[in-house]
Amino acid sequence: MYSVIVVADDLTGAMDTSQGFAARGYEAAVVADPEADKGAVEEEGAVLGINTDTRYDDEGDAARSVSEAVEATPARTVYKKIDSTLRGNFAAEVDAALDAAGSELALVAPAFPSIGRTTEDGVHYVDGTPVSETEYGDDEKGPASSSIPELFASVDRPVETVSHAAVVSGDDGIAAAVERYDRPPVVVCDAVEDDHLADIAAAADGLDALYVGSGGLAAHVPVRGSEPDFESSRRFSEGGALGVVGSVSATTLAQLERVPEEAVVPVDGTDLVVGEEPDAAVERAVRRLREGRPAVLTAATDESTIERTHAAGREAGLASAAVRERVASGLASAAADVLDEEPPSGLLLTGGDIAVAVIRELGATTIRLTGEEVEAGIPLGTFADGRAAEVPLVTKAGGFGSEETIVNCLAVFSEDDA
Numbered sequence: 001m002y003s004v005i006v007v008a009d010d011l012t013g014a015m016d017t018s019q020g021f022a023a024r025g026y027e028a029a030v031v032a033d034p035e036a037d038k039g040a041v042e043e044e045g046a047v048l049g050i051n052t053d054t055r056y057d058d059e060g061d062a063a064r065s066v067s068e069a070v071e072a073t074p075a076r077t078v079y080k081k082i083d084s085t086l087r088g089n090f091a092a093e094v095d096a097a098l099d100a101a102g103s104e105l106a107l108v109a110p111a112f113p114s115i116g117r118t119t120e121d122g123v124h125y126v127d128g129t130p131v132s133e134t135e136y137g138d139d140e141k142g143p144a145s146s147s148i149p150e151l152f153a154s155v156d157r158p159v160e161t162v163s164h165a166a167v168v169s170g171d172d173g174i175a176a177a178v179e180r181y182d183r184p185p186v187v188v189c190d191a192v193e194d195d196h197l198a199d200i201a202a203a204a205d206g207l208d209a210l211y212v213g214s215g216g217l218a219a220h221v222p223v224r225g226s227e228p229d230f231e232s233s234r235r236f237s238e239g240g241a242l243g244v245v246g247s248v249s250a251t252t253l254a255q256l257e258r259v260p261e262e263a264v265v266p267v268d269g270t271d272l273v274v275g276e277e278p279d280a281a282v283e284r285a286v287r288r289l290r291e292g293r294p295a296v297l298t299a300a301t302d303e304s305t306i307e308r309t310h311a312a313g314r315e316a317g318l319a320s321a322a323v324r325e326r327v328a329s330g331l332a333s334a335a336a337d338v339l340d341e342e343p344p345s346g347l348l349l350t351g352g353d354i355a356v357a358v359i360r361e362l363g364a365t366t367i368r369l370t371g372e373e374v375e376a377g378i379p380l381g382t383f384a385d386g387r388a389a390e391v392p393l394v395t396k397a398g399g400f401g402s403e404e405t406i407v408n409c410l411a412v413f414s415e416d417d418a
Contacts, residue, residue, distance in 0.1 A: 001074040003226040006030075006049040006218070007066055007097060008081035009088045010352030011359070012397040013214070015367065017081040018049035019379035020218025022369035025228030029368050029384065033356060034065070036365040046226035048073065053356055055088040056141055056321060062089040063096035070100035076224045077211065078103070082110050084117040084214035085136035085399060086124055086143035086151065094212050095155045098184055103210040105178050106157075108148065109200050111191035112216035114376040115400055118192040122149050122161035126399075135250055136399070140320065148188045158185040164196045167203045174203045191216070215377045230371060240289040241413035242344035243296035243406060244335045246328055246354025247398025248306050255406040259296055263288070263410075269299035269309030272330030273316060273323060282337045289342040294410045296348075297334055299327050324353055332357035339388055346392035346413030350406070355395050362386045367393060374409050375401055 004021060008014035014030045022028040030049035050069050054062035070078055080097040082090040098106045111119045116127040123146050124131045130146035137143055145151055152159045158181045166173045167189060177187045189200045194216065201220035204211075211221050243259075245252060256264065265285045267278045285295035300306050313323035335358050338344075349355040359367075364386030372380045377400045381393045394409045 001044055001076065001225070002046070002048045003075065003223045004047045004077045004079055004221070005070070005073050005075040006047065006079045006081050007069050008049060008051055009055040009062070009083065009090070009093060010053060011051045011355045012352045012395045013081045013083060014049035014051040015369070015379050015381065015395045016215040016377040016397065016400070017079065017218045018047055018369055019373055019377070020215055020221070021047040021223060022230070022371040022379065023219065023373065024223075025230050025371065026223055026226055027230040029366050030381070031365060032359045032367055033365055036360070046223065046230075048075075051356065054093065055083070055352065057089065059089045059092045063092045066093045066096040067100045070097055077221065079211045079213070079218060079221060080106070082212055082214060084110055084112045084115070084216075085126055085131055085134070086110065086148070087136055087139050087141045089141070091152050091155050094186065095157065098210050101210045103184060104208045105174070105184050105210070106186045106212050107174065107189065107200065107204050107209040108186055108212040109189040109191055109197060109217045110148070110212070110214050111197065112214045112377065113192060113194050113196075114216065117214065117216070119148065119188070119190050120192055121163070121190065122188050123147055152186050155186065157183060159188065160185060161188045162190070164190050164192070164199065167196075167199050170203065174200075175207060178207065238292065239343070239345045240292050241294045241346045241348065241410045242285065242289060242335065242338060243294065243348040243350070243410055244331055244354055244358055245296060245298035245300070245350045245406070246331055246357070247351030248300045249398035251401065252350055252398045253300070253302060254403050255401060256296070256298065256301060258403050258407050263294050263296055264301065265295050265297050266301055266305075267297055267299045267331060267334060269305060269327055270312040272299060272327045273309060273312045273318065275326070278330065278334050282334050282341075285338045286341045289338065289344055295338070296406070296410070297331055297338070299331060328353045328357040332361040336361040336387070343388075343391065344413070346394065347388065348394045348396065348406070348409045350396045351398045359386070362388045364388060374412050375405055378405065378409065380412065
């Protein structure tokens with residue numbers, strides 16, 4: 001039995017949320033590829049992150065995958081990771097996880113104030129803007145509303161919003177909400193500061209809660225049955241770092257602009273759509289790594305390249321999901337070719353789809369977290385198995401980080417303080 005399992009709908013989410021436990025000294029591993037053999041995964045331990053890879057799945061399929069993950073992995077505490085911008089099938093997945101875990105409530109707090117995600121009066125914000133009014137609302141699985149209770153309308157459960165004042169007072173807070181209903185309720189908690197998440201976790205102590213949140217709440221959830229005794233022993237080899245950027249978010253594009261132009265290795269997305277191999281890009285990336293310099297493979301350097309790729313997909317009769325899959329697969333194949341020629345000092349993967357595609361291409365299943373992070377929500381790990389075993393790895397969600405984040409991630413692989 002695990003002390004905690006983190007069930008996430010994409011890999012970067014499984015990583016940054018499991019980091020909330022690893023940073024406190026608990027040994028944590030993440031199953032990256034839900035389709036792979038789990039031979040590298042211990043049968044018990046402190047924290048196990050599980051990537052169901054269901055963000056863009058049909059709602060019913062996503063719910064079944066979550067149920068199966070929870071039921072197949074005994075744990076004292078279940079943490080259902082949801083996207084901090086409320087994308088995906090999160091209401092259906094929370095409902096499924098609550099049934100599978102048999103908990104007495106779903107404690108929902110998706111806020112991550114340190115990276116600009118806050119919740120107030122049940123409304124969720126990104127950098128002060130209601131989330132449905134941001135670029136994330138335009139995602140094909142984006143939130144139709146910024147009101148979290150409204151997004152749970154499709155779930156046949158009582159839903160309550162609890163203010164931070166009520167959480168702290170306890171008079172009409174989390175425990176009181178549980179007592180009012182015969183069926184396990186969904187309790188949505190406000191949080192506009194990181195300390196508010198600590199108060200929420202403390203207020204739920206003693207309750208059998210399904211914790212539901214992004215990476216912020218995970219830093220405060222108690223771990224029962226394990227002691228924080230893990231110490232990192234990571235080392236970086238000589239050579240250049242390799243980045244693979246699959247996200248097309250505005251945040252990631254702004255971060256790419258800060259990368260020195262010579263380090264960016266563009267891959268033609270239209271070629272990937274039609275199945276052409278990016279041999280020239282692979283050769284250029286290998287050459288830079290051999291010179292001890294970083295290389296960043298990407299098929300999306302700006303909005304115009306993104307639109308050209310999608311136009312090529314439409315011309316080929318492909319849906320947007322198929323275009324994403326072909327680009328991710330092509331970038332992953334290119335990254336694997338580079339690693340086979342010249343192992344990097346470390347690997348940066350940006351975007352959940354590309355992260356899974358690369359890890360799958362490398363024959364890996366599991367990532368072990370070191371407990372360290374480059375910035376909030378951007379953890380450092382190492383491959384546990386596959387062709388890149390022991391290679392350091394950083395995963396970053398597309399919308400996370402400052403404008404210098406990609407540069408900082410590449411730079412961390414050149415440091416060796418062991």
